[in-house]
Amino acid sequence: MSNHLHMIVGTKDGFLLSDIMRDFKKFTSKKITKAIEEVNESRRDWMLNRFEFAGNNDNKIKYYKVWQEGYDETTIFLIDFFNQKLNYIHMNPVRAEIVTEPHHYLYCSALNYAGEKGLLDVQFI
DSSP: OOSOOOOOOOOOTTOOHHHHHHHHHHHHHHHHHHHHHHSOOTTHHHHHHHHHHHHHTOTTOSSOOOSOSOOOOOOOOSHHHHHHHHHHHHHHHHHTTSOSSGGGOTTSTHHHHTTSOOSSOOOOO
């Protein structure tokens, strides 16, 4: 999605989801801002300005703040609940009218679940 992200994340024993999310946000923030800086795109200055403004209001941020604070966490114990969440993720770009079929959205695992190689590395459960 263009303004948010859904993902199913698993952790190994001894690892905290909060640490994984912190590292994910830090890594992707750097990659996103670098990509924006390098591409001559009409919204570049506007996006960097918004990220800089958000970063200026947060003592923990040095330059740009891409992600909002926090994240929603729901523990998945049952396969039916997992399938419900996976279906929600796959249908999100369809509901947003970005694509007509889930596997047409490039930045989703739906293509992998349809038996093809998508852009994302997916570990099937």
